[in-house]
Amino acid sequence: xxTAAQTVLTGQPRASDVVLSVQDLAVxxxxxxxxxxxxxxxxxxxxxxxxxxxxxxxxxxxxxxxxALAGIMDPVCDLAGGEIVLNGTDLAALTxxxxxxFAGPELGIVFQDALTALNPVxxxxxxxxxxxxxxxxxxxxxxxxxxxxxxxxxGIPEPESRVNSYPHQFSGGMxxxxxxxxxxxxxxxxxxxxxxxxxxxxxxxxxxxxLLRKLREExxxxxxxxxxxxxxxxxxxxSVAVMYAGNVVESGPVSEVxxxxxxxxxxxxxxxxxxxxxxxxxxxxxxxxxPELHDIPAGCVYQSRCPxxxxxxxxxxxxxxxVNGSAAVVQTGAEDDADNGLGADADLDGGNYAGNFAxxxxxxxxxxxxxxxxxxxxxx
Amino acid sequence: MLIYLRKRIVSSALPLVxxxxxxxxxxxxxxxxxxxxxxxxxxxxxxxxxTARNGxxxxxxxxxxxxxxxxxxxxxxxxxxxxxxAAAMALRAFPATLQLAATTMVLAVLLxxxxxxxxxxxxxxxxDRISSFVSMAAASIPDFWLAIVGIWVFAITLGWLPTxxxxxxxxxxxxxxxxxxxxxxxxVQIVRxxxxxxxxxxxxxxxxxxxxxxxxxxxxxxxRNAGAPALTVAGDLTVGLVNGAVVxxxxxxxxxxxxxxxxxxxxRDFAVLQxxxxxxxxxxxxxxxxxxxxxxxxxxxxRPVTARA
Numbered sequence: 001x002x003t004a005a006q007t008v009l010t011g012q013p014r015a016s017d018v019v020l021s022v023q024d025l026a027v028x029x030x031x032x033x034x035x036x037x038x039x040x041x042x043x044x045x046x047x048x049x050x051x052x053x054x055x056x057x058x059x060x061x062x063x064x065x066x067x068a069l070a071g072i073m074d075p076v077c078d079l080a081g082g083e084i085v086l087n088g089t090d091l092a093a094l095t096x097x098x099x100x101x102f103a104g105p106e107l108g109i110v111f112q113d114a115l116t117a118l119n120p121v122x123x124x125x126x127x128x129x130x131x132x133x134x135x136x137x138x139x140x141x142x143x144x145x146x147x148x149x150x151x152x153x154x155g156i157p158e159p160e161s162r163v164n165s166y167p168h169q170f171s172g173g174m175x176x177x178x179x180x181x182x183x184x185x186x187x188x189x190x191x192x193x194x195x196x197x198x199x200x201x202x203x204x205x206x207x208x209x210x211l212l213r214k215l216r217e218e219x220x221x222x223x224x225x226x227x228x229x230x231x232x233x234x235x236x237x238x239s240v241a242v243m244y245a246g247n248v249v250e251s252g253p254v255s256e257v258x259x260x261x262x263x264x265x266x267x268x269x270x271x272x273x274x275x276x277x278x279x280x281x282x283x284x285x286x287x288x289x290x291p292e293l294h295d296i297p298a299g300c301v302y303q304s305r306c307p308x309x310x311x312x313x314x315x316x317x318x319x320x321x322x323v324n325g326s327a328a329v330v331q332t333g334a335e336d337d338a339d340n341g342l343g344a345d346a347d348l349d350g351g352n353y354a355g356n357f358a359x360x361x362x363x364x365x366x367x368x369x370x371x372x373x374x375x376x377x378x379x380x
Numbered sequence: 381m382l383i384y385l386r387k388r389i390v391s392s393a394l395p396l397v398x399x400x401x402x403x404x405x406x407x408x409x410x411x412x413x414x415x416x417x418x419x420x421x422x423x424x425x426x427x428x429x430x431t432a433r434n435g436x437x438x439x440x441x442x443x444x445x446x447x448x449x450x451x452x453x454x455x456x457x458x459x460x461x462x463x464x465x466a467a468a469m470a471l472r473a474f475p476a477t478l479q480l481a482a483t484t485m486v487l488a489v490l491l492x493x494x495x496x497x498x499x500x501x502x503x504x505x506x507x508d509r510i511s512s513f514v515s516m517a518a519a520s521i522p523d524f525w526l527a528i529v530g531i532w533v534f535a536i537t538l539g540w541l542p543t544x545x546x547x548x549x550x551x552x553x554x555x556x557x558x559x560x561x562x563x564x565x566x567x568v569q570i571v572r573x574x575x576x577x578x579x580x581x582x583x584x585x586x587x588x589x590x591x592x593x594x595x596x597x598x599x600x601x602x603x604r605n606a607g608a609p610a611l612t613v614a615g616d617l618t619v620g621l622v623n624g625a626v627v628x629x630x631x632x633x634x635x636x637x638x639x640x641x642x643x644x645x646x647x648r649d650f651a652v653l654q655x656x657x658x659x660x661x662x663x664x665x666x667x668x669x670x671x672x673x674x675x676x677x678x679x680x681x682x683r684p685v686t687a688r689a
Contacts, residue, residue, distance in 0.1 A: 067585070070585075070589050071588070071589075072585040072586075072588045072589050074580070075502070075503070097593070100588075100591045100592075100593055101591065102591075103588065103589050103590060103591040104589070104590045104591040105591075107589075108589065108590075109586070109589045111582055111585075111586060113582065116581060116582045116583065117582040117583055117585075117586045118583055118586070119583040119587070119601055119605070120583075120605065120679065120680075120681060121604045121605055121678060121679045121680065122604075123680075130587070130590055130592065131590045131591065134590065134591045134592060134596070135591055166680040166681070168680075168681055179586075182586070182590065183589075185590075
């Protein structure tokens with residue numbers, strides 16, 4: 001099968017090449033009450049020109065995952081295992097110093113709050129130009145010219161004069177544009193957007209998402225979009241991985257996951273979106289709250305809130321398994337399937353497109369869900 | 381900026397007047413110089429003559445009005461002791477103090493930046509614990525005690541350094557070491573604290589995500605943000621050095637403004653005392669204005685309002 005490393009050699013990224021492949025990613029947090037696992041065996045793929053959404057509630061580990069990908073975890077966090085393969089290089093195996101070479105040219109990250117993400121004491125021009133100074137060794141003057149170009153690219157008016165302004169002199173939407181410009185400065189293959197629109201008002205949100213879409217298309221970047229907003233996922237993402245308590249509980253193409261959720265948590269999330277609700281009627285929500293990371297139960301992570309919970313859910317943690325009869329493709333099984341041609345036999349209804357690209361492209365991971373009763377779910 | 385500066389200078393005038401009034405009144409509470417400058421067996425007539433000659437028989441308010449009149453003409457009176465111009469004496473003593481204070485502060489700031497940053501890199505790590513202990517000890521040791529112990533150990537017992545005076549590099553070591561400890565200790569803790577919080581800001585993470593290495597993150601991104609608190613405290617400590625200098629200059633016989641003040645108080649040399657205090661106060665006001673300009677230099681958000689770009 002064609003590996004990500006080989007696609008690098010072929011030059012320009014092609015649509016749907018796998019840019020990022022994450023497997024069994026685990027992150028531990030050291031706390032006063034002991035070490036907890038905030039991200040547990042998470043895996044997903046992000047493809048050139050496509051958006052993968054990591055969807056979940058606050059505290060489900062999605063931002064932690066983003067920081068682990070970008071190599072900017074808090075000092076109390078440790079990478080406890082797994083692979084982060086970006087264009088054929090396992091970032092997880094590199095030293096922090098080696099990773100610096102990738103930070104910028106290969107991957108960029110956009111944060112939620114642009115005001116705190118920009119250094120208040122430097123002009124935006126200085127900060128926009130920094131990547132060019134570090135990675136390309138440009139002079140201050142050349143870097144500033146690049147900064148102006150970048151500001152043009154992300155639609156900031158009068159870049160020639162605004163380049164000398166400080167972050168606090170910009171509006172929230174403009175600051176977010178600057179942050180995005182910074183992330184795409186060196187045309188990375190991968191853009192991680194950690195709740196890029198959460199702090200913005202709705203009209204500006206739409207503009208920012210549009211900008212991200214435009215940049216994704218221009219650079220054929222793979223975008224990992226971290227969000228808790230179901231509408232954003234539905235509009236922007238090609239595939240989605242739903243996270244709960246540090247685990248991916250379901251993933252697959254957005255259209256399929258949203259039209260036919262196979263995990264009770266996904267289903268609960270979708271049902272909590274008010275659609276045609278009468279005035280005065282109760283809005284649906286998922287009862288309870290996620291488990292404390294200190295005492296994740298032994299069985300299914302979702303057992304305490306699941307309406308379908310059975311004895312087996314308390315005893316045994318369900319593995320991520322293909323649903324809808326899809327033959328592919330639990331993360332670790334992906335390569336084998338392609339090599340022995342199994343991918344070609346995959347059930348297309350199950351969302352596995354491997355057949356279309358057999359032999360030329362890696363198979364697309366199909367739909368997977370971690371629930372003992374994913375088949376029965378739609379009957380509930 | 382110039383408008384701002386002018387406003388600051390004008391607004392400093394009133395506090396300076398208050399300082400003069402305070403010193404003027406307090407100095408006269410130490411007693412009549414006549415009993416110090418005249419022989420023990422001086423007659424009452426001689427005492428009255430001395431008092432009248434120096435204008436000390438006037439009511440306090442009249443004396444004060446006279447003094448202010450003089451200050452406005454830049455006439456600060458004469459020393460009772462030497463008959464020299466009081467302002468000239470103060471100005472002559474000031475550079476010695478300034479040199480001592482400046483050298484001490486520059487050293488303290490540089491050392492504290494290095495140690496504080498080093499400690500902040502790994503909060504609660506071994507470096508942090510060591511620096512925390514050392515800085516706490518440094519900030520807590522009284523300077524007069526340290527000065528005396530320093531003289532005893534290095535000057536008397538070991539004979540490495542002179543006990544006092546200003547002659548050659550050796551004489552600088554003990555006064556600076558004595559003055560240095562407290563500012564160093566306090567600043568290490570400030571720098572460490574503000575660096576720890578600066579280093580945990582999102583913009584630091586973002587800088588790392590652009591490929592900025594550890595050194596660049598610390599010196600470039602965090603330090604300038606952590607600078608304001610350190611600047612505030614450094615300014616305050618510099619002011620404190622003038623107080624510290626009174627003790628240390630007296631112990632080491634350093635011919636600075638602190639020693640001049642103490643001598644003037646002991647000799648009831650009011651004019652010199654007033655000139656010295658006034659000069660010190662002006663210096664402190666100037667220092668505060670400099671510090672405020674330092675903030676503006678570090679951080680655009682506190683610059684006096686200019687048009688938005």
